[in-house]
């Protein structure tokens with residue numbers, strides 16, 4: 001779309017980095033289908049619709065007072081972040097054999113230095129994820145200011161991905177991420193998720209900042 005000579009680019013749903021059933025048995029094909037082809041695609045499509053709406057406002061085609069600018073921006077934040085978080089989430093997992101287990105490399109060194117052991121880190125991250133109220137994400141962030149690995153959470157998709165606090169690892173805790181397979185047993189889903197963490201992806205993300 002073009003507005004006064006300025007082109008606003010749209011988003012695209014990129015292919016999954018593995019087959020839709022590749023994370024079985026930990027994350028079922030049905031979950032992946034609904035999650036990727038339903039929810040993620042929805043975030044992409046709605047982002048693009050809202051970009052059109054925002055463009056009309058930028059261009060002056062919509063009169064002030066006839067639109068809800070906070071609603072449009074909140075919708076953009078929810079859907080654009082939803083798109084970016086899910087793109088990260090897919091790459092942050094890998095099929096059994098390539099994912100899961102304990103990490104090596106720099107991420108393993110940092111975890112051991114700051115948490116004592118991988119088992120202690122896993123225990124604490126799990127405790128945080130399992131106690132997250134409602135809908136949101138639990139993440140491991142690298143703080144470029146002091147080099148800390150920080151476990152963080154945020155509700156819904158309302159996270160601005162600060163360049164200074166990059167996400168290395170992330171767990172989607174929306175019901176759409178587990179309900180079809182695990183019903184209300186979110187703790188079982190989190191236990192299963194540890195088996196498909198792509199530690200190579202975590203390591204590559206970290207190395208950009210070391």
Ligand SMILES: [Fe+2]
Nearest residue numbers: 039172174177
């Ligand atoms: Fe999700």
